[in-house]
Structure formats: C-alpha cells, structure tokens
Amino acid sequence: MTADERDIPAGTTAGGPGQADANAFSAPRRAPLYQQTYALITRGLQHGEWQPGDMIPSEQQLAGRFSVSAGTVRKAIDRLVAEHLLVRRQGKGTFVASHLEQRSRFRFLRMRDRKDRIPEFQSRVLTCRKTRAKAEVAQFLGLAAGAGLVHVRRLLEFDGTPTVLDDLWLPASHFRDLSLDQLKQWRGPLYGLFESAFGVQMIEACERVRAVRADATVAGLLAVSRGSPVLRVDRVTETFDGEKVEFRRGYYLTDDYHYLSRLA
Amino acid sequence: MTADERDIPAGTTAGGPGQADANAFSAPRRAPLYQQTYALITRGLQHGEWQPGDMIPSEQQLAGRFSVSAGTVRKAIDRLVAEHLLVRRQGKGTFVASHLEQRSRFRFLRMRDRKDRIPEFQSRVLTCRKTRAKAEVAQFLGLAAGAGLVHVRRLLEFDGTPTVLDDLWLPASHFRDLSLDQLKQWRGPLYGLFESAFGVQMIEACERVRAVRADATVAGLLAVSRGSPVLRVDRVTETFDGEKVEFRRGYYLTDDYHYLSRLA
DNA sequence: TAGTGGTCTAGACCACATG
DNA sequence: ATGTGGTCTAGACCACTAT
Numbered sequence: 140m141t142a143d144e145r146d147i148p149a150g151t152t153a154g155g156p157g158q159a160d161a162n163a164f165s166a167p168r169r170a171p172l173y174q175q176t177y178a179l180i181t182r183g184l185q186h187g188e189w190q191p192g193d194m195i196p197s198e199q200q201l202a203g204r205f206s207v208s209a210g211t212v213r214k215a216i217d218r219l220v221a222e223h224l225l226v227r228r229q230g231k232g233t234f235v236a237s238h239l240e241q242r243s244r245f246r247f248l249r250m251r252d253r254k255d256r257i258p259e260f261q262s263r264v265l266t267c268r269k270t271r272a273k274a275e276v277a278q279f280l281g282l283a284a285g286a287g288l289v290h291v292r293r294l295l296e297f298d299g300t301p302t303v304l305d306d307l308w309l310p311a312s313h314f315r316d317l318s319l320d321q322l323k324q325w326r327g328p329l330y331g332l333f334e335s336a337f338g339v340q341m342i343e344a345c346e347r348v349r350a351v352r353a354d355a356t357v358a359g360l361l362a363v364s365r366g367s368p369v370l371r372v373d374r375v376t377e378t379f380d381g382e383k384v385e386f387r388r389g390y391y392l393t394d395d396y397h398y399l400s401r402l403a
Numbered sequence: 404m405t406a407d408e409r410d411i412p413a414g415t416t417a418g419g420p421g422q423a424d425a426n427a428f429s430a431p432r433r434a435p436l437y438q439q440t441y442a443l444i445t446r447g448l449q450h451g452e453w454q455p456g457d458m459i460p461s462e463q464q465l466a467g468r469f470s471v472s473a474g475t476v477r478k479a480i481d482r483l484v485a486e487h488l489l490v491r492r493q494g495k496g497t498f499v500a501s502h503l504e505q506r507s508r509f510r511f512l513r514m515r516d517r518k519d520r521i522p523e524f525q526s527r528v529l530t531c532r533k534t535r536a537k538a539e540v541a542q543f544l545g546l547a548a549g550a551g552l553v554h555v556r557r558l559l560e561f562d563g564t565p566t567v568l569d570d571l572w573l574p575a576s577h578f579r580d581l582s583l584d585q586l587k588q589w590r591g592p593l594y595g596l597f598e599s600a601f602g603v604q605m606i607e608a609c610e611r612v613r614a615v616r617a618d619a620t621v622a623g624l625l626a627v628s629r630g631s632p633v634l635r636v637d638r639v640t641e642t643f644d645g646e647k648v649e650f651r652r653g654y655y656l657t658d659d660y661h662y663l664s665r666l667a
Numbered sequence: 668t669a670g671t672g673g674t675c676t677a678g679a680c681c682a683c684a685t686g
Numbered sequence: 687a688t689g690t691g692g693t694c695t696a697g698a699c700c701a702c703t704a705t
Contacts, residue, residue, distance in 0.1 A: 232691075345663070474696085
C-alpha cells in the first residue's frame with residue numbers, strides 16, 4: 140500500500156466534524172467508519188501485510204492512510220485487541236499477536252489443577268501421518284470426505300502423568316509438509332509452529348465437551364482401565380474469515396485436573 | 404444522591420481539556436477517571452440505587468453528576484455493558500441488566516444440541532431443604548463448615564428426556580425463605596427468581612468440568628446405568644465484589660447434547 | 668419536538684520507551 | 687527529544703424512540 144492511497148471513501152468534508160454523508164440520496168446503509176477501519180486492518184492481517192510479532196503502523200499513520208480521525212482508528216484497534224488479534228504496548232506501538240509470545244501461550248488451554256493453576260506439562264508427539272478425511276472429520280472441517288489430511292497424535296503429561304491424548308487432523312492444503320521430525324524437534328506450542336512454519340494463524344476455536352468411556356486405545360495410552368470416564372473435547376479451530384484449519388479431539392483425565400470455563 | 408453532589412474530585416480546571424492534575428506534588432497514582440466512574444456506577448448497582456430493569460440516568464446526567472465529560476462516562480458504561488451489567492437501547496436509555504429479560508435468559512447455559520442450538524427444556528424441582536454446609540461445599544462458597552444453607556435439587560428435561568441433574572446450595576443468609584412451593588410455582592430461570600424475590604443478582608460464574616461415573620442416585624434420576632460416564636459441572640456463582648452466593652453441581656448426560664465452550 | 672444513545676472529529680496532555 | 691499508546695475534553699451530527 141502506498142502512503143497516499145485512501146481505502147475509505149472520505150465521508151467527511153471540510154465543513155466540520157461528524158458530517159457523515161452530504162448526499163441527498165439516502166445511501167444504502169454504509170457501515171460506520173470504525174467498522175470499515177476494523178475490516179481494513181483485519182484484511183491487512185489476513186493478507187500478511189503485517190506478520191505475527193510485527194508492529195503495525197501507529198494510530199496516527201493509520202488515521203492518515205484511511206482518512207479518518209485517530210479516535211476512529213483507536214476504536215477499531217480496541218476491538219482487534221479485545222479479539223486478541225493485536226497487542227498494545229504503551230510507548231512502543233501496536234503489534235500483531237503471536238502464539239510464540241508468552242502472553243498467548245496458554246490461550247486455548249482450559250485444563251487446570253486443583254488450585255486452578257495451569258499445570259506444568261510436557262508434550263510427546265507419537266505419530267504424524269498423511270490420511271484421508273473420514274466422514275465425521277470432514278464434516279467438522281467443512282471438507283469433502285476423502286480430502287487430504289495430516290493426522291497427528293500426541294500425549295500430554297501433566298506434572299509427569301499422562302493426562303491428555305490429542306488427535307489432530309489438519310488440511311493437507313495447508314500442512315502437507317508437516318513431519319514427525321519437525322514436530323519432535325519443536326519446543327513450544329503447536330500453534331506457534333503452525334504460525335511460523337506454515338503461516339497459519341489460529342484465531343479462534345470452539346470446543347464441544349462430553350463425558351465418554353475410554354476405549355482400548357485411549358485407556359492404554361492414558362494408563363486407565365477400559366471404560367473409565369474421560370472427558371472428550373472436540374475442537375474446531377479457525378483462522379481468518381472462519382476458515383477451519385484444525386479439528387482436534389482430546390481425551391482428558393479429570394481426576395486430578397479439570398476443564399475450566401468462565402461464564403459472563 | 405442529589406444532583407449537585409460531586410463524587411469525583413474535579414481533576415480538571417478551566418485551563419483546558421485533558422489537564423489531569425495541576426499539583427506540583429506527584430499524587431499517589433490516581434486511577435483514570437473512567438475507572439473511577441466505572442466504580443461509582445457499579446457501586447450504585449450494588450447498593451440498589453438502580454434495580455434490574457431500571458433505566459439509569461443518561462450519559463449527560465451522569466457526566467454532570469460525576470463532573471466528567473460524556474466521553475468518559477461512555478467509556479465506563481462500555482465496560483459495564485461488555486460485562487453484561489448494563490444494556491444499552493438506542494433512543495431509550497441505558498438499563499440495568501436482568502435475568503428476567505429474554506436476552507440474558509440463557510447466558511449461563513452451555514448445553515447445546517447436535518446443531519449447537521439451545522435445547523428446549525423443562526425444569527422439575529425435586530426438593531428444597533435447609534441443611535448445613537459440609538466441608539466441600541463450604542469451601543466452594545468460602546463459608547465455615549456447618550454454615551446454614553438451602554439445598555435445591557432439580558431435574559432438567561431436554562426435548563423431553565431427563566438430561567441434567569442439578570444440586571444447588573445457597574447461603575441461608577440470603578435465601579432463608581426459599582421454599583419448594585415458591586420454586587414449583589416459578590416459571591422462568593432460577594436466577595430471575597433469585598433476583599426478584601431475594602435481591603441477589605448473579606453476575607458471573609466459574610465452572611469446573613469433569614467426567615465421572617454416575618453413582619446410584621444420579622443414575623437413577625437420569626435413567627442410565629450405574630457407572631455410566633456423565634459430565635460433572637461444579638459452578639460457583641458470584642454477585643458484586645466476588646461474593647459467592649451459589650454452589651451448583653450438575654450432572655449432564657452428553658450422548659445427545661454437549662457442553663459448548665468458545666475459545667478466544 | 669425533545670431526549671437518548673451512536674458515531675466522528677480535533678486537539679490537549681500524560682505515561683512510557685527509546686535514542 | 688521524539689514517538690508511541692493512554693486519558694480526557696468539547697462539540698458536532700446521526701439514528702432511534704417517544705410524545
């Protein structure tokens with residue numbers, strides 16, 4: 140983008156502030172400027188104009204580029220910050236959120252210990268294989284049955300004991316080159332790897348939680364007897380525009396840990 | 404409160420806008436005006452100056468009362484709206500949120516059907532008894548063991564099938580006069596009853612979710628076999644200032660329904 | 668017509684980070 | 687000293703609701 144381009148048709152004139160549109164014809168309900176500004180910044184994030192960890196232009200600069208006031212830019216950024224897409228740092232600037240940063244490391248982890256603290260845990264990746272989507276997984280990902288996927292299985296040990304078994308299915312369209320070696324070498328959150336190595340930013344997720352009996356596989360890997368009650372958590376993760384880029388099924392032991400949910 | 408009282412010491416003078424404090428001495432870190440304003444409005448809600456469903460004074464009026472600008476009041480109200488304590492209605496005013504209104508009826512209900520819709524359900528209150536707090540419940544409520552409680556048990560039928568068994572423990576200090584008759588006669592959400600009949604506004608809650616085996620009682624009431632996996636949801640509900648006013652333990656069948664959690 | 672919240676602007680000063 | 691975000695003000699006009 141060049142500095143002088145105007146992404147938003149100037150809705151104000153020199154006549155004064157707050158003058159939205161001087162047209163005599165009633166325009167077809169234009170969205171408020173701060174929402175348009177929100178959309179433009181989001182598009183910049185989506186198109187990779189600013190990468191995770193990058194600083195975006197200052198509020199003044201964006202105001203100039205979009206031909207709106209600083210307050211309007213600020214309101215747009217407020218929302219993006221609330222949605223964890225941006226992070227403000229006073230005196231420094233506004234930055235694109237990254238799963239590699241400490242502050243967002245446990246954003247999607249709901250498990251807590253008896254005192255509601257995040258447990259210490261270790262991840263052991265067991266397998267990584269190319270597969271094709273069965274009907275159920277395909278439906279969760281909004282793909283056709285048979286679509287190419289990468290399947291990852293890993294075990295999380297909480298404070299030393301195996302507690303979570305995760306199965307991940309990732310669209311081959313984005314994750315074709317993901318390998319077991321790569322996963323085993325990686326230190327840190329998977330979403331950090333996906334972000335840095337595959338350019339996929341996990342923005343939001345939705346989890347459906349059930350209580351089920353452990354089958355032979357789950358029971359074996361979690362070291363409990365078959366039929367034991369375990370929490371089954373189905374997660375669908377999306378990137379920009381609601382594009383589904385992960386389906387994850389987790390089996391959680393909840394004797395010493397629990398799934399925490401805040402209602403407001 | 405009288406119209407001319409000033410709850411916030413005027414931090415600005417006639418000298419111009421944005422002049423927070425002319426004192427040469429560095430004051431002991433005063434909170435921003437919009438936070439003070441937030442606290443003052445919250446106090447009004449807590450003290451019952453404005454009841455659920457009431458309209459609070461207009462932004463202009465509050466700005467006058469607190470000697471701050473309309474924008475500052477607006478920012479304070481923005482937060483209270485985000486926290487679901489207030490509701491804005493354009494052209495009408497700003498109102499105190501109420502559990503009796505349609506919009507907040509299912510705020511704390513996380514169960515969904517296969518299409519993520521809120522199920523149709525019916526509540527059947529089974530028992531309502533005065534008891535004393537056992538150690539576990541006392542701890543959840545931050546009370547001493549043996550404190551007076553009211554215990555309520557109810558069954559929820561989702562689309563006609565018993566799916567949720569709830570046990571509620573409520574501090575007798577607030578709910579001494581709650582009766583089975585009252586509960587059976589009540590149509591609508593329990594929190595609406597608690598709000599209108601006992602003046603207790605449920606503001607936020609925290610749930611800890613586990614998978615457990617159904618014991619004889621649970622299995623009997625939910626019509627499953629003993630040992631079946633069920634979701635156990637422990638909820639602690641708070642009113643203003645984090646005062647705990649409900650501990651609720653729910654047992655959920657998750658064959659046809661699930662617990663939905665959005666991560667962001 | 669009047670009152671309310673919703674949007675938008677322009678400009679001030681403060682607090683923080685960096686060179 | 688400069689640039690960034692954070693706070694605060696004053697005032698304009700728009701959109702909606704009610705009378």
